[in-house]
Amino acid sequence: MNSFQFYNPTKIFFGNGEISRLGKETAKYGKKALMVETRGTLEKLGINERARQLLEESGVEFIELSGVEPNPRLSSVEKGAEICKKNGLDIIIAIGGGSVIDCAKAIGFAAFDDGDIWDFFTLKRKAKNGLPIGVVSTVAATGSEMNTNCVITNKRTQQKYATHYEFSFPKFAILDPELHKTVPKYLTACGMADTISHVLEGYFDGCENTPLQDRIAEGVILTVIENEGILDGLENLIKRSNLSWAATIALNGLNDAGRGGKFYDAHTIEHEVSAKYDIAHGAGLAIVHPAWLFNLCKKSPEKFVQFAERIFKIKKGIKSDLEVGLEGVEALRNKFKSWGLPITLKEIGVEKSMLDRLAEDSTKSPEGIELDKNEVLVVLESCYAK
């Protein structure tokens, strides 16, 4: 185990009906809010309307920034920041999933800046302050509700980059499984893959002697798998609850505390794919992450034996580490496939001629990547088609 710092001050309100706290909690931090939201489903379901009522009842004035995209755009961030500055808003409320929450975080620090906001993502400049953020999470997936991660897509440059500031921790996050009931099957599966992918990045970073961290990671993965029945009954609130808490725990810092602190390579590669093809992040991970794991397993299979045994009950017997390890990764890929997720780049419309560019751009991520271009290319080619 390595030395580490762990700090996570986000207050979680978890449970069916907890959205009712939105107004009162918001009022503790601000009186003039920007309400960031998607258009479409949440509007139809009345979730946005419920949020409006709750803010009004607590005397919180608000302006809405509607229609934030999946893979949220820099242009939405700029628009939101402009509204905050012009109207002296003092808190941002995100009603949505990771895209909306990330957009809210970026608006939070963009509102204190008059320069090119993209500088904070290319790491040319550092943001100095952020507006307080409150969250109502409407899908179990990214864990953004309880961390500082903020991933934004710049369509102009076709880049999707992340940044992290301590002031981006949401002040509070409401995790209300009832709001997750209407997430469609495909997006539910994407969230499940995303959750598993988050813990696997740290799990396989090569750091030794992290037994408790490993058990927590395995607990997250097993919880997701044991609740996969959600895909055959989307309104099951018990399963929604378990998936929601698993997604939040997966990326709230706990799994990574004391690990090697390496880059999230599978995520970095996937970001290039979704920056250019605009697919759901979880779907991209279902393709890229097993491919990345196959590649790593061939180099150092030891930890994969533990993974195969504890997650998929694959007995080692007389098999080699490599054989067991590859069997474990194959089981993971089959699991993703059984959930209806894509497992090849071809399926999502990637042209073979693009692989070189995707590999090249992956290595330019400002946050860094462990693999070199050729290794990324090997990973991408191995998951291009079955």
Place this chain on the structure above:
Amino acid sequence: MNSFQFYNPTKIFFGNGEISRLGKETAKYGKKALMVETRGTLEKLGINERARQLLEESGVEFIELSGVEPNPRLSSVEKGAEICKKNGLDIIIAIGGGSVIDCAKAIGFAAFDDGDIWDFFTLKRKAKNGLPIGVVSTVAATGSEMNTNCVITNKRTQQKYATHYEFSFPKFAILDPELHKTVPKYLTACGMADTISHVLEGYFDGCENTPLQDRIAEGVILTVIENEGILDGLENLIKRSNLSWAATIALNGLNDAGRGGKFYDAHTIEHEVSAKYDIAHGAGLAIVHPAWLFNLCKKSPEKFVQFAERIFKIKKGIKSDLEVGLEGVEALRNKFKSWGLPITLKEIGVEKSMLDRLAEDSTKSPEGIELDKNEVLVVLESCYAK
């Protein structure tokens, strides 16, 4: 899973040598500190002296409250509060284990009060504010470094009661496994039993559908058991690290989030024992907790099957739930015994004639208890002698 709130803003600095951060971190919150510490070992080992130097280097003035007892006394709290008030101190630094940290927390809110401090423990009055607390943890056990728990013993009334305030979360806690190297074998084992006991209270509270919480609890227990080799090589820093992080995670709110929120009965009963006999809390738990589990298992053995299988690899086969469950609890008791811990009340000098009074007083705990007096008596009698 039940609805819950989770909030834990303590900043953790974990790793060998991390004590070096003490001065700078303290200076962020205050300039005039009360340094709370035990006498004896830490003084001899030079840990207190190191802390003094670090505070001085960062320009933090301090007054020392030395000699805080195991099972810390109300009298120490009163003394510390008096020093804080008289000298206008603005932060409290605890250098020690759970006793010292709990004492520091109590001083923190006693310093704002002029009445009878014991009122806050009998729950007659509520404390309104607390001084910031910083912690250097010197033993893996109570988890007090990352929670609001504060357990104080009133020798006058022979009561040992707990209280919890959000402002008692330490601002920062330094977990430096190098400082744990010199904890003697017996106290190390006590800490291990304490850690396991903390997660078992919630694990067996009867709440259903807590798969992730269960995996985290089991992860804590398995980590402790897998690192039991520490007792044969006390200076092993890898094992010290794993035990330290397990102890902190065991009682930082994560395991209990979404569970039934029942009272910690085994702890409440043990508090009566250690209030009157002044034994190490972990030793008392090694006696009382298995006895309490045997009693519960006889009433509802279902969850015990999971415990026996996942922790001790006991196969169910054709055995009944009750048989497997009891086997699991027996395995736990044997584990404690193998670590050199007592497993009967007789061993620690309890007179049989005292059982009735211990049972009676357990039911008077201001925090509440699930069992009635007769049930507590059954538990106490079952662990009186082997």
